[in-house]
Amino acid sequence: MYIVREVFNTKPSKAKELVKIFKAAVPHFEKMGDMKNSKIMTDVTGPYWTVVFESEVKNIGDFFGQLRNPSNPMPPELMEIMKGYMDCVEGGHREIYILE
Numbered sequence: 001m002y003i004v005r006e007v008f009n010t011k012p013s014k015a016k017e018l019v020k021i022f023k024a025a026v027p028h029f030e031k032m033g034d035m036k037n038s039k040i041m042t043d044v045t046g047p048y049w050t051v052v053f054e055s056e057v058k059n060i061g062d063f064f065g066q067l068r069n070p071s072n073p074m075p076p077e078l079m080e081i082m083k084g085y086m087d088c089v090e091g092g093h094r095e096i097y098i099l100e
Contacts, residue, residue: 001056001057001058001098001099002056002057002058002060002063002096002097002098002099003054003055003056003057003095003096003097003099004035004054004055004056004057004060004063004094004095004096005052005053005054005094005095005096005097006052006053006054006092006094007050007051007052007092007093007094007095008050008051008052008053008088008089008091008092009047009049009050009089009090009091009092010049010050010051010088010089010090011049011087011088011089011090012048012049013049014049014087014088014089015042015049015050015051015088017088018051018085018088018089019040019042019051021081021082021084021085021088022040022051022053023040024081025078025081025082026038026040028075028077028078028081029055029078030055032066032074032075032078033057033062033063033066034057034058034059034062034063035055035056035057035063036055036056037055037056038053038054038055039052039053039054039055040052040053040054041054056099060096
């Protein structure tokens with residue numbers, strides 16, 4: 001089992017908007033693949049306007065395959081939810097941990 005953390009540095013005052021988008025998207029993400037126990041977190045200390053989307057993934061190969069699989073496009077309702085999320089983001093990174 002893996003923990004995948006997507007760490008987003010949002011534009012000033014855009015963290016709440018990104019959290020709202022992710023909250024709406026979580027059920028769709030979990031239905032599409034083996035992602036489960038998703039969490040959305042915001043900073044208390046550290047860099048301002050940081051949003052972390054964390055989830056458990058059973059198979060990391062499947063996780064990356066799903067990200068890069070053009071034959072398995074995002075459902076239209078999820079595309080609508082995610083539309084404009086990059087307008088909130090300045091940068092970020094991905095962290096992957098093995099759950100021991």
